[in-house]
């Protein structure tokens with residue numbers, strides 16, 4: 189059997205086209221097809237948050253001072269970070285001035301808060317996490333800030349990388365947004381004295397501001 193030149197040319201062309209087609213498919217797989225199936229998850233976006241909460245009055249100042257002594261410092265463990273956040277959730281209802289926002293707001297970190305108010309104690313809390321948080325659009329709404337702290341307390345080890353809880357030094361010149369006064373009516377679990385307008389926990393029966401009997 190002899191093959192005509194035409195048949196040989198067609199056969200060679202067929203092989204060449206088949207090889208070219210195979211090379212094209214492999215190339216396409218390596219550039220666009222394969223990464224979709226086999227690549228690891230993209231690097232998580234870091235979502236850093238910073239909080240400043242100011243407290244005033246001897247009871248609050250000693251409570252918050254103890255809190256900082258107990259859980260202050262830097263933590264990388266999710267459980268320790270959760271304790272920090274929960275401590276702040278418990279203390280937050282009596283905060284007088286606050287700021288919450290992205291950590292980039294305060295390049296000097298949680299140790300310096302922008303406030304010119306005399307006295308009181310300011311706690312700074314910075315969280316480096318991989319999970320996006322809802323933003324607090326109105327810092328004067330303490331309930332919204334507490335909700336954000338609660339969200340951080342629910343973070344797992346995969347969500348959170350590091351947190352710092354420190355006593356912040358108030359400084360009018362600090363490169364951070366100024367602390368804003370909390371609207372009293374947004375304090376969770378609080379009542380306001382009808383005589384002196386002092387705000388205090390709802391379970392108390394005597395106003396710590398003026399001593400008036402309240403609640404009954």
Ligand SMILES: [Zn+2]
Pocket residue numbers: 381382383384385386395396397398399400
């Ligand atoms: Zn009062």
